[in-house]
Amino acid sequence: MVKRRKIYEGKAKILYEGPEPGTLIQYFKDDATAFNNEKRAVLDGKGVLNNRISEFVMMQLNGIGIPTHFLKRINMREQLIREVEIIPLEVICRNVAAGSIAKRLGIEEGTPLPRSIIEFCYKKDELGDPLVSEEHITAFNWATHQEIDDIIAMTLRINDFLTGLFAGAQIKLVDFKVEYGRLYEGEMVRTVLADEISPDSCRLWDMTTGEKLDKDRFRRDLGGVTEAYAEVARRLGIIKEAGGAEILSFSQDKSEE
Numbered sequence: 001m002v003k004r005r006k007i008y009e010g011k012a013k014i015l016y017e018g019p020e021p022g023t024l025i026q027y028f029k030d031d032a033t034a035f036n037n038e039k040r041a042v043l044d045g046k047g048v049l050n051n052r053i054s055e056f057v058m059m060q061l062n063g064i065g066i067p068t069h070f071l072k073r074i075n076m077r078e079q080l081i082r083e084v085e086i087i088p089l090e091v092i093c094r095n096v097a098a099g100s101i102a103k104r105l106g107i108e109e110g111t112p113l114p115r116s117i118i119e120f121c122y123k124k125d126e127l128g129d130p131l132v133s134e135e136h137i138t139a140f141n142w143a144t145h146q147e148i149d150d151i152i153a154m155t156l157r158i159n160d161f162l163t164g165l166f167a168g169a170q171i172k173l174v175d176f177k178v179e180y181g182r183l184y185e186g187e188m189v190r191t192v193l194a195d196e197i198s199p200d201s202c203r204l205w206d207m208t209t210g211e212k213l214d215k216d217r218f219r220r221d222l223g224g225v226t227e228a229y230a231e232v233a234r235r236l237g238i239i240k241e242a243g244g245a246e247i248l249s250f251s252q253d254k255s256e257e
């Protein structure tokens with residue numbers, strides 16, 4: 001294996017220099033963190049599953065014309081992506097009240113929202129990613145009005161598409177978080193979907209039992225975290241075996257296929 005230059009290391013992923021200019025390699029770690037890094041664990045196989053689930057989702061979104069940074073999966077833990085300038089916002093889209101909105105507005109968890117709601121948080125770990133308004137975003141130049149319009153339109157389209165995709169797997173898409181980046185192509189700059197879409201960044205509930213199949217299993221000490229992620233992958237047709245043994249047996253291989 002060739003030693004590559006590390007560009008950035010986050011909580012669940014590492015970015016390495018890519019093989020060509022304008023590309024990066026995104027490596028999915030097994031590390032899980034919650035509550036702004038206060039709670040941590042290593043969950044064997046999580047990175048492998050998130051790599052596969054995110055690849056699947058990004059490919060489906062590319063297929064309906066949503067521009068993304070995703071190029072291809074390289075191996076068990078890595079993807080080739082386009083290098084973008086990350087817009088410092090966490091864009092949250094909610095269909096059902098859960099997590100912070102339930103607490104903040106005193107809405108019982110599980111209550112359907114009157115319509116899909118988009119929220120913006122400023123990406124700043126030291127501040128715990130505070131909720132911000134469009135006024136803050138444009139005043140502090142984190143994004144332009146045009147970029148906000150594009151982000152809202154794309155996020156609602158992603159929400160509609162993924163709601164259907166997961167419903168087909170008997171899963172309710174409660175909420176999710178996405179990030180966007182600026183892709184520079186000559187004189188042009190395009191807003192594209194970046195980061196990942198996985199059970200780390202979505203709330204996914206079994207349609208009939210309400211069982212949580214996402215990172216809340218880790219946040220709330222419910223156990224069976226990777227098993228739940230494997231169940232999502234199995235229902236989406238990404239892996240075959242119920243327990244994801246197929247994936248987990250390879251998960252010790254932290255380098256390449």
Ligand code: UDP
Nearest residue numbers: 092098099100101175176177200201202203
């Ligand atoms: N989320 C995320 N990263 C974050 C914060 C939230 O991926 O740093 C996701 C989270 O998994 C959920 C959605 O965004 O699917 C809404 O999260 P919420 O604001 O309810 O935050 P939490 O309850 O996790 O504090």
